[in-house]
Amino acid sequence: MVNMKGLGYAGVTIAVFSCLVLAKHDIALVNNIYHWLQNNWWVTVLLIMSCLSGLFLGYQWGNAANRRQKLKPVQGELQGEQLLLNTLFNNALSPVFVFEHDGRCVDANRAALEFLGCEKQELLAGSYNDLLLPAGFKLYMLQQENLADLEPVEIDYPAGGKVKTMLLNIIPVKLTEKNVYYVFGQEITHYKNQLEQLRSLSLHDPVTGLYNRTYFEQEMRRMEAGRNVSAGIILCDLDGLKLINDTLGHDQGDTLIIVAADILKNCFRGDDMVARIGGDEFAILLPNGDIEVVERASRRIKAAVAKHNTANPDLPLSISIGFAARRGASKKMIDLYKEADNNMYREKLHHSQHARGTIVQTLLATMKAKDFATTEQMTRFKELVSLFAVSVGLPESSVAGLKMLAQFCDIGKVGLPEDIIFKPGPLNPDEMAQMRRHCEIGHRLALSTPDLMPIADWILKHHEWWDGTGYPLGLKGKEIPVECRILSIACAYNAMVSYRPYRKTLSHEQACAELEKYAGIQFDPQLVTCFIEFLEAGAKKNLQIKKNTQPLPQL
Template sequence: MSQRIIIDGNDELADLIDDVNEMLTTIEGDKAQLRQSEAEYRYLFDEALTANFIAAPDGKIVLCNRTFAEMFGYPSVNDVLLSHLAQLFPDKQTYPWLLETIEKEKKLEHFEVEMVTLDQRRINVVKNIVGLFTADDQLQQIIGYVLDVTERKRTEGRLRYLGIHDILTGLYNRSYFEQEIESIDKEGFSPVSIIVCDVDGLKFVNDTLGHHQGDHLLMEAGKILRKSLDTSSILSRIGGDEFAALLPNTDETAVEVIIHRIQKKIAAYNEQNRELPLSLSMGYAVRSVPSVSMNDVFKEADNNMYREKLHHRQSVRSELVQTLTKALEARDYLTQGHAQRLEQFVTSLAKAVNLPVQGLADLQLLAEFHDIGKVGIPDYILNKPGPLTEQEKTVMQRHCEIGYRIACASQDLLPIADWILKHHEWWDGSGYPLGLKGEEIPLECRILAIADAFDAMTNDRPYRKGMTVEAACAELAKNAATQFDPHLIKHFLKIIPNISANPPRPPL
């Protein structure tokens, strides 16, 4: 086509030849432009982020791009060619339906379907497919592209899950519970029962042992409740410490059986977990006729639960305090006899400064329970064989506030709660947690501070040997008017020889 016809002259033949040459030039230009366009479109087809393919009418893939091969797990584009579209669908009915739809509708847009890769991994995709037809309406080619939306579908599913579930326990949340109540009201089911449960002492546990322990109790409560209900029940966490169970086709007799089952499972759990027992207050109500609103049934169950909670609130707190005290005793194995020695030291010093006799009992109680807040401090800090870091010191200092909260929850320890809070204050104001100084610090705390320091210095620790009595007394005198009340130090140094000569007997 690059040859040109050359004829001299200006006759009609020459004019015709010129026209032919001009047409040849135009055709060559069009072909070059066509080749360029084809190359551009082929580049777009091959390099697109969508998985592009062309298949023959029989479903065999005759062309695809690298993205298509990678999406379906093929080593290369050539490995895909001549494979069949049907083998990419796990549901054998999908491809025949797709082919039938293309022949009828000519195209298929935004079609979401599950496909399968070469290694049988299932993926979610959006397909857009168009059929190319001959003049007599025969299918010639199937052209399409595929978008992998697996991650999007997974995210959507996760969001749907989070919309109706509580993250901590995996149970349904309050929103879902309210939807179900509304649905039951509309459909008029009866009998329907509701059980409302509240984890007793959760705030106390959070404040003293930390939220991780409170979360543990919540998860265990959820497990026990779920195991106590049948599959038709709907169990939800509807508040910070509150659960509710919706029980279709359950009358009063049946709901009482369920309550008893829950109580038995809690008792069994507590036998195995005495270091942190679980207590639930429970109330229930039953709708016997459809005319009663489910919201009214819920309110009745909730009120019944709170009534039970009020009945045994104090006993639950006392039990928790006793449990924490036992836990501290079990963990504090390095300080055996510490409380007995402290009791002797504080009693002797209190008598030396003429503390009223009626105050001795509370002071002795302080000697025994001043460190009860350590139950909320991690073991690795309590038992660290060496000096604490600054961060660890900050954590350790929380034991005063934790102990204060524990004491406030106990009738027996309430009289010394304020002293537990302040027993690490220093005479010069550099103590914690309040920075009190001088006589702002309760006398009982000042007495305990001296006795506690002396006992700590004269007894062995994992990282050091105990001091002699003489060395400890010298250290106390050195810190008079800074850490300790100087007036009390003078009295203590006078009585210590007699105390050392008569040490307390170890507990039986």
């Protein structure tokens, strides 16, 4: 316990000294104060406690002022951070939703409202809580589970006639005794669609939309794993596709592939699986298909192809077919596939030659429709070439081939666009590059046709120039076959004196002058001289000339 009386006497002493100072050493006054305070010591205690309280309060007031002064910058920083967080929240590109612990949505940013296509009042009213809080999220909020155990959740939301997909992730923020939950969304509609496209592409052929080889082999393994499953396999090969690609281009080849795919799809049941397993190969799996079912399906394919060719004679379709079937698990699926493949190959041996011949004949008819020359003009030109060849001493075997070359030298133009073939003015560099392809196209066509195979090499080289600037091989001089050199001169002369819609017809004299101008450049100069002499001898008028009995010059 504090000795209050002692404290009072100490206070009296302090008061006396204070009075001496105040009274300027007035002893009488000091004695009176001293004796009064001794009798009233409690007054001194009160005075001392009041002074101490004043000192304490002053100290506290000073500390509070200092703290307030120090807190001002901190409060400013907190306000700035709050403004920054609100700005980030409202302007975030991804949707963000804020939920109380009881599942009420209390806030959402602009991206969230745009995704849902609603006003904030409608969202805060709870209309979307079931959508935005899947069962897993609600359970998590109720049980306060560890966030690491909760996986993001996808939701699908219909908007504007389309279905949007959003990936939701929930994060708790402990502000009070209860958590506030931020649900972050990321729209993944575009990525999900791309993933579906990739999955589809991995199992489908991009040209026809049919299943691809990967899926076909998966289905074969699945059927192999089944017990006592009867199955049939049909393999189809599109005849002459390479010839079409080489002559008419891959676009035309793809068109033929698509036509074949459509025919095959329409010939089979919903349970049957049609796939494109190679460039010109198709395969069909027929679950529970015995040999009778497979044979009927094969006949349907042939009937559908024949019907198509009747309606589309311009480019006939030919398909070689092979099939095999098993009862139960009597054969492995791979062995069944090999049997069908062998059967298809045997049929292809019979079909291929006929199919190529049909395609070539169709192409020849197409070329004839694109040619400026009439049948009569072509006949006269072939006679001009053959008589000139005879006049320079070419043997009969070469003359016969040269007449065929005169007719089919430009067969490769069947694969060129008509706007290039019939262009009235000069060709630009790109068009000229395409035009020069006709030699190679014609060469491939001729190699695919027994009748034209002997002149395939001449078709390739008939646009070579004497000075080596021709195409496609850049041959020069006597490296060029003499048949090609003869044809080059006769063809140029015939073109100059014949009608063409894109230029004037030249006279005989003008045409001969042009031949002489390009002798030694484009043409064999010796043959140019022989040709002009041949024409002046009267062949130009009646084309009746005796066979040259002189030795063959060194051509």
